Amino acid sequence: MKRIKKIPFFTDLSDDEIRQLESISSVGAYHTKEILFYEGDAPKYLHILLSGSLRLYKTNFKGTQVFLHRFYPIGLVAELANFENIPYPASAECMGPCEVLRIDYERLESDFFKNPNISLKIIKSLAGKLKIMSEVVTNEVILTAEAKIAKFIVEHQELFEKLKNTQIASILNITPETLSRTLAKFKTQEILHVDEHHKVSHIDAQSLRAIYS
């Protein structure tokens, strides 16, 4: 498979090594809403998302899903579980048709981890995940609903204009009602005006930023 060669993780491998890697891996095709793994599952494969996108979430005591992150190709998905040999800490669901490279983790570790090219990239990937989790904590623990919304609008205006209230609410882990009320509030405060379809016609980024920082 030439695809492996294109995975940033493995570009520095020799052809021999690539062939060896192929022998311990397979590509899985998943359809929309299919679950890659559930929170609590024992990890066997290292998953690398090749195409499509994934939604990572946890389930709280009420049974509702808490959105953590959306993953895009190409990258490791939940290597923490493999590295620490613990169950997956969250569930991953396909947001559309996805292709995933599944690598037998035990064999990968024993055969490839000494390779400095690979280990450096693993470090980068882990550090990236850590940053994501740190942001999740900021969003969910530090910010109020209003602050989350303000932050989302400022930092992701294109998404804000594109998505429906229900979708945004689900990303922010708030209810559509709260989003609606908060947007109404921003409007009366003259901080934000939106046309139909969330098209932003006036935005006081200064004030919005002040709400969350």
Add this chain to the structure above:
Amino acid sequence: MKRIKKIPFFTDLSDDEIRQLESISSVGAYHTKEILFYEGDAPKYLHILLSGSLRLYKTNFKGTQVFLHRFYPIGLVAELANFENIPYPASAECMGPCEVLRIDYERLESDFFKNPNISLKIIKSLAGKLKIMSEVVTNEVILTAEAKIAKFIVEHQELFEKLKNTQIASILNITPETLSRTLAKFKTQEILHVDEHHKVSHIDAQSLRAIYS
């Protein structure tokens, strides 16, 4: 310094390398409540806690501190900031007198990161941090105050018996009032009885576990 040799991270280094490492590092002594770094600071050193313990926290919009984790020696403290070259995502305060090895990060990366012994240990450390953050998310986003308390009692009974309500509350990011009320509730439900000083006299671990899992 023979101390560096004892740091798990660097045990596999040659004497020459140790000497080189010494030349780009220094040991800092900090006193109780002293701040190692503040959230938002630019990282310059890689910090390795040698003795004492650190409290890592974020500050929310109300100005109150959200406890994230307590660090014990020996280990990296907030390497994420160095690796990703971003500001510290949280603040670190000494819980007692501390000694910290500070390593010039730029020189460390350029001189030592190719070393596979070191990179493997960095991977371990990062994976460990990721696990911690994942647990923070579980605690703060998924669990209710009651569930947090139940979990703490089951998983850290010795700490529960040792610490005061105010200290436990601060670890769990709840108010002492909430803790007090919840313990009273557990008592009326016959799930938990404590003598004076939190000494547990009766505990229904089964039921407690059911509250948080």
Add this chain to the structure above:
DNA sequence: CGATACATTGAACAAATTCAAAGCTGGTGG
């Protein structure tokens, strides 16, 4: 047109914090 999904609004509710007051407890100094 009509159906279905999405958005808005109000009212009730829930969880936890805040504020205030009162009760304990343990150590200290007279």
Add this chain to the structure above:
DNA sequence: CCACCAGCTTTGAATTTGTTCAATGTATCG
């Protein structure tokens, strides 16, 4: 020895933030 003080703990009441539930409004698209 014990009275007192400082710091915890407990309890109640009010408040805050956001969710839930229900009703109504508004698109949009076959």
